[in-house]
Amino acid sequence: MSANLEELVEDSVLLQCRVNGKACEREIQPGTSLLDFLRDELRLTGTHMGCMTGHCGACTVMLDGQVAKSCITLAATVQRRQITTIEGLKGADGKLSPVQQAFWDEAGFQCAFCAPGMLLAATELLRDNPDPSEDDIRRAIAGNLCRCTGYQSIVRAVKAAARVQRSAG
Amino acid sequence: MSLHPQYARPRSAAQAVALLDGLGAGAMVIAGGQELMPHVNYGRLMPAVYVDIGGLPELRGIAEADGAVAIGALTVHRDVQSSELVRAKLPLLAWAAGQVGGGWQVHNRGTIGGNLVSMHPLYDIVPPLLALGAEVEILSTAGTRRVALSGLIAETSHGLGTTTLLTRVLVRPTSPSTGWSYQKLKITEGSYGSANAAAVVALDGNRVTAARLVMGAVAERPIDASAALKGLLGRPFDARAAAEAEAACAALVVQPMDDQQGDAGWRRAMAGVVARRALAQAVARAGGAAG
Numbered sequence: 001m002s003a004n005l006e007e008l009v010e011d012s013v014l015l016q017c018r019v020n021g022k023a024c025e026r027e028i029q030p031g032t033s034l035l036d037f038l039r040d041e042l043r044l045t046g047t048h049m050g051c052m053t054g055h056c057g058a059c060t061v062m063l064d065g066q067v068a069k070s071c072i073t074l075a076a077t078v079q080r081r082q083i084t085t086i087e088g089l090k091g092a093d094g095k096l097s098p099v100q101q102a103f104w105d106e107a108g109f110q111c112a113f114c115a116p117g118m119l120l121a122a123t124e125l126l127r128d129n130p131d132p133s134e135d136d137i138r139r140a141i142a143g144n145l146c147r148c149t150g151y152q153s154i155v156r157a158v159k160a161a162a163r164v165q166r167s168a169g
Numbered sequence: 170m171s172l173h174p175q176y177a178r179p180r181s182a183a184q185a186v187a188l189l190d191g192l193g194a195g196a197m198v199i200a201g202g203q204e205l206m207p208h209v210n211y212g213r214l215m216p217a218v219y220v221d222i223g224g225l226p227e228l229r230g231i232a233e234a235d236g237a238v239a240i241g242a243l244t245v246h247r248d249v250q251s252s253e254l255v256r257a258k259l260p261l262l263a264w265a266a267g268q269v270g271g272g273w274q275v276h277n278r279g280t281i282g283g284n285l286v287s288m289h290p291l292y293d294i295v296p297p298l299l300a301l302g303a304e305v306e307i308l309s310t311a312g313t314r315r316v317a318l319s320g321l322i323a324e325t326s327h328g329l330g331t332t333t334l335l336t337r338v339l340v341r342p343t344s345p346s347t348g349w350s351y352q353k354l355k356i357t358e359g360s361y362g363s364a365n366a367a368a369v370v371a372l373d374g375n376r377v378t379a380a381r382l383v384m385g386a387v388a389e390r391p392i393d394a395s396a397a398l399k400g401l402l403g404r405p406f407d408a409r410a411a412a413e414a415e416a417a418c419a420a421l422v423v424q425p426m427d428d429q430q431g432d433a434g435w436r437r438a439m440a441g442v443v444a445r446r447a448l449a450q451a452v453a454r455a456g457g458a459a460g
Contacts (some may be wrong), residue, residue: 001191008177008188009218030176030219033206052210053335054271055205066247066277073204074199076176077223121273142359143272 013076019044020088026051034070037057038085044084046116050145057144060117061085067117067124069143087117088108089123099123099161108157110148117144122158130166132158175218182227182308182334185220189309189332192218194201198334199223200243201278204273204287223349228282228336231255237304237339241284246294247273256343258316261349261367265297272359282335288322290426291451295322296366296385297351299393300338306337315339321422322390347371348455354439356430362386363430364439366418369445372455375405380446382414387422387440388429394418394444395407406452418444 019042026041037063038044050058052071059071059118062084089097096159099122109115118141125132125140130138136150137158146154175377177196179185195217199205208214222228228243231252238258240249249255249266256263268349269284270275270293285305295318303318318338343349344456353362365385371378380401382394382421397417402409419441427433 003284005184005188005191008179008184008194009175009179011173011384013176013177029173031174031209033210053207054275057272057274060274063204063277067274069271069274070280071202071210072202072220074202074206074219076178076219077202077221079224090421124273136360142275142357143274 015075015079017078017081017083020085030074030076031165032075032106034061034068034073034075034083036042037075038070044085044087048113048116049129050113052143054131055145057116057117058114060120060144062120062124065124065127067121067143075124081133083123084120089119095125098164099158101159102164103154103157106153106157108154108159109117109146109151114146114148118154122154122161126162126165130162134159172215172457174216175446176221177218178221178224180225181224182225182336185222185225186308186310186332186334188218189334189413192204192220198286200283201245201280201414203275203279204283204289204434219248228334233258234339237341240281240338240340242280242335242337243287246279246281246284250276254371254406256360259301259340259344261301261369262296262340263292264349265293265351265367268353268362269293270359270361281338285318285321285338286335286420290389290391291361291386291430293351293353293354293362296365298338299339299383299391300367300369300381301318301343302381304338304340305335306339307333307337315334319393336389343369344371346455347455348451348453350454351449352443352450354443361430363414364436364443366440366443366447368444368451370406370448371459372449373453375457376403377401377406377410377452377457379402379449382418382444384422384444385419387425387436389424389426391448392421392440394421397421398448401448406448406457414448415441433458 038047039161048058054069056073085168197216199219229241243399246266269321270397350368352366354364369381380398422437422440423435425433
């Protein structure tokens with residue numbers, strides 16, 4: 001292999017990104033998942049480790065405003081992206097976001113292990129669709145498993161958040 | 170194999186295949202990571218070098234080229250669903266991309282190229298692309314070759330860890346007068362299918378003049394049932410034709426899968442059911458009476 005190709009192969013990666021609005025620069029091992037980067041390097045433990053296969057959605061974060069499963073995202077592949085974790089969802093004033101408040105009011109979680117993923121999936125839905133049908137909501141949370149609620153209170157909470165968001169217009 | 174993998178971010182597709190060629194079998198291509206990372210997390214694959222092709226502009230975008238719709242390998246399922254061009258010219262593919270399991274998270278990250286090279290029997294993109302007669306472009310250090318997707322599936326040198334790169338998927342638009350359907354039998358909205366079927370049907374009046382049907386998620390490889398459905402041609406798709414099609418399709422599932430999605434006998438039976446439903450919906454969309 002030519003020398004200039006060999007130069008491309010690195011033992012570590014300088015990851016530069018923004019996490020919850022703050023610039024972040026770390027030297028990471030190439031095999032690090034985004035989940036491990038957030039939890040172990042940045043100590044943002046609100047992003048939960050569930051199945052590690054991409055089925056459960058507990059590790060959901062946002063990349064440039066779109067939900068992604070951090071356990072099956074290689075950290076090195078999110079260079080210069082905007083990452084939002086559950087810790088970044090509350091407002092600058094420290095208040096819960098409308099989606100968080102609605103989940104609180106409507107008991108949208110029990111054990112809450114799935115909550116970070118549910119909240120971020122609901123946030124993406126309501127950004128693009130202010131008045132979702134029940135089908136829309138169930139499709140939007142299809143990548144997130146909940147083993148407590150039977151999803152009813154989660155769907156109710158997303159509807160309530162949509163109402164609040166619309167009335168705040 | 171390595172506990173301390175390395176990382177490379179080539180600047181062009183040509184550089185990527187030169188790297189893969191030079192690095193050998195331990196190098197693995199990563200884009201969205203939706204297929205590779207679960208294998209890494211469970212120790213089934215241990216890349217020595219991650220070759221990150223995610224930034225390569227020549228693998229992006231959807232455009233018309235040489236009478237076909239050309240879809241870059243890095244196009245994510247969400248963009249296939251929402252592309253005006255794909256929705257207008259290949260509605261079957263746009264719809265099927267929305268049926269991919271794992272929710273929006275996977276739709277936002279998973280690429281059409283990754284979906285194809287994984288050759289996972291339960292995935293949703295291969296059956297519709299086979300029904301549409303899709304071709305794929307493969308790049309290696311020897312150059313670009315264009316092959317039928319059906320031929321690629323028959324090879325064993327596809328997929329992760331090779332020295333080639335899937336660069337584009339090329340699909341000829343379906344005529345607006347043809348009907349289409351993708352049926353996915355699944356337990357929950359975000360889950361794998363237990364039996365899938367993609368159909369494309371053309372009618373003359375109410376008589377079927379062409380029918381393509383491919384079943385997925387019922388055997389290790391997708392099953393193209395089109396040849397077995399010759400009996401449908403030249404007649405209306407009525408209840409008798411539907412029953413014959415269901416039986417013919419189920420009979421093609423010689424070695425059904427037997428996994429969490431359902432046991433073997435049920436999978437074979439459901440293959441017939443989704444095939445019948447797909448044909449009926451495609452006939453209805455082509456302007457005929459639903460079977």
